[in-house]
Structures are given as C-alpha cells and as structure tokens.
Amino acid sequence: MQVSIWHWAIVLLLIGVPVFFALRSAIKPTQNPADLVGFGGWLMLLAIGQALSPLRTLAELGSSSEGYNQLMLVPNGPMVVYGEVALLLAFLVLQLVVLVAMLRRSRRFKQLFLIQWLAIPVVLILDAAWVSTVLEVPVEQVVTGDALAASIASFVLAGLWVAYVYRSVRVRNTFTRVGASAQVASAS
Numbered sequence: 001m002q003v004s005i006w007h008w009a010i011v012l013l014l015i016g017v018p019v020f021f022a023l024r025s026a027i028k029p030t031q032n033p034a035d036l037v038g039f040g041g042w043l044m045l046l047a048i049g050q051a052l053s054p055l056r057t058l059a060e061l062g063s064s065s066e067g068y069n070q071l072m073l074v075p076n077g078p079m080v081v082y083g084e085v086a087l088l089l090a091f092l093v094l095q096l097v098v099l100v101a102m103l104r105r106s107r108r109f110k111q112l113f114l115i116q117w118l119a120i121p122v123v124l125i126l127d128a129a130w131v132s133t134v135l136e137v138p139v140e141q142v143v144t145g146d147a148l149a150a151s152i153a154s155f156v157l158a159g160l161w162v163a164y165v166y167r168s169v170r171v172r173n174t175f176t177r178v179g180a181s182a183q184v185a186s187a188s
Helices: 005-027 041-063 065-071 077-103 109-135 145-167 169-174 180-187
Strands: none
Touching: 041 065, 041 077, 041 145, 041 169, 065 077, 077 109, 109 145, 145 169
C-alpha cells in the first residue's frame, strides 16, 4: 500500500494545527484567569478529539462489518451482532450528546465527559459478557490482548483529559451556560 502526499497532508492538518494552537497559547501566558475563555490551548485539542470520537466509533463499526458477516452464519451469531451493534450505537449516541454539550458550552459538559470516560470500560465489559454468554465461549476467547490493550490505553488517555477538564481554569470559564429549563426556572 502506497501512502500519497494527501494522506500526509491530512495527518499534518489533524495533528499539526491543534498542536500549533496549543503551543501558541502556551507561549502567551495570561495574567488574568478570567481571560481564559473559549476553545483555545489544550481545550482546542480536547474539542478536536471529541469531535473525531464519533467518527472513530463509526470506523470501528465499519471495520467490524466483515467479522459481522461471518458471525451471522454461526448459531446465535445474529443475536451477537445485533447486540454489539446496539451497544456501539448507544456509545455513539453518548459521544454525540457530549459533543453537543461541548459545542453549546453547557455546564453539564464536565459530567457528561466523565460519564463518557467511565463508559469505555463498561462498553468493553458488556460487549465481552454479551458475546461470551450468547456464543457460550470463555471470555478469554472473546477479549484478545490487542483489544484489551487498546481499551486500556484509550481509558488512560481519556482519564488524563478528564483530569484536565476538572482542573482547568479555561474549562471552568468556558462551560458556563445553563439549559433553557434552568433559565426559565431562575427567571420566575
């Protein structure tokens, strides 16, 4: 497989631009913490990652399609496929809810981001238990070392971002909007 210059340009754009903005914002320290508002600095990297996370889940679904086709021929295979797809779609919906909360600068973003982080191992455990139970095979055959390592790495990296979200002054200053129902209640 040959990689074209366009592939490298896309990678540079997806990685280089956020790194550039993060470094640029780190160079200019601010004296007033109230000035740290909006998507800049490290929050820009988090926002890009959150925007790309639903695409990653969709790509995971797409890359599993060949395995799903093979699994449909196995007894109880369709039940496994439908259950796994439903689980991944539920996780996708959670990612989209977190993304919308982030884009709306909702106060609930921090809690939703934490829930999304905690959902990573929950999805892995539920998926492994579902496949193992329906196909009546040991969990060791369902969860490979590579899949477990990828999930652990994803959980650890997302945990670092959760720590950032809960400690960052920029995050505290940016995510301040309350929902419409809360605004109506406070107005009356």
